[in-house]
Amino acid sequence: MYEFTYHRPGSVADAVKLLADPDARAMSGGMTLIPTLKQRLARPTAVVDLSGIGELKGITVSGGTVKIGGMTTHATVASSADVAKAIPALAKLAAHIGDAQVRNRGTMGGSVANHDPAADYPGAVLALGATVHTNTRAIAADDFFNGMFSTALEPGEIVTAISFPVPEKAAYVKFPNPASRYAMVGVFVAKGPAGVRVAVTGAGANGVFRHAAMEAALAKNWSAAALDGVTTPVDDLNGDIHASKEYRAHLIGVMAKRAVAAAG
């Protein structure tokens, strides 16, 4: 790691001030940032640790919405009885991110802000039609993700919370890489206030994306059989040593059917 100055502000306002330095980086759980720093792939002058900001943590359920603070860990979401009751698919997703040690540190805000193409949470945010709240504004999921490791966040903008409308039905099924356990393909299906939405993670060359053809088929007939014959164009898919574009396209269909079946 290159040298940097470490800060642990106690409020969002203080964090924003520290992040006015263009070479400072915000850190949530650090599960991606610390490995990145260790490999010297980033050289921030300052690391602004958000873990001391109490207002960024916690889960509230009210009026058909689950609101989760940006610094809430995956383990907290996975073990929350409130989340399990309102959106069981989200609790289950959180319970299968990385491993237990990563879930104890990694956060929802960090995952979403990082937009790793193989991350799980972006699939939930997009399929559930969630809203990403930051220190300056609220961003609709459809406007938030805009390319691999890229989002609508401005430099220095912090994800404070994410609110999810409670769906009628939802499920997430992924095909983890057998070694890394990262999603080679993950499909989140949801039927709810935001309509029928299908989000695919792990497979897109530009990160998470919605699957319009599957959404149309499921809007007409919510069943795994409705997805028979619905294909995924390979042009914008990711192909690598783990899986070709064609194989990922095939897996999207399989995972989507399993997800619809699991959602009931």
Next chain:
Amino acid sequence: MPQVSLKVNGKPVTAEVEGRTLLVDLLRETLRLTGTHVGCDTSQCGACVVHIDGESVKACTILAVQVQGSDVLTIEGLAAADGTLHPMQEAFREYHALQCGFCTPGMVMSAIDLVKKNPKGLSEQEIREGLEGNLCRCTGYHNIVKAIDAAQQVMHGKVKELPRAAE
């Protein structure tokens, strides 16, 4: 240089570190607690797992400054003062749950967190899944799983003595 104050295995510790110093380096290099191992150094193998305020964490993927004010428990802090082993350590010995032993400190620390978080008890499959963040290249995991299953019975007070391994 930043100063960090924390408790390690119950004892207050204050040390000077750099912002970039990893917790595992503070433990091994500064405090000479070399029971916590560095295997992959890329957050995958789990040889460096310690508990921070009761939660299992990979000590190679957290900065020392982040644990300011925390309670850190390492493998050295598990046994009682009179040398009596923690039930998980005893079970690893009884069930021959190690061969080279390199992954063992992390395995034991992860296993204790796993068992504590599942007071209703874990099935064999759940133990295997719960060890996702720990790699062992010798044992094939089989005896590790058996050891954790035996230890959970003691830790949850279902039996007083560790069930003995088959001869």
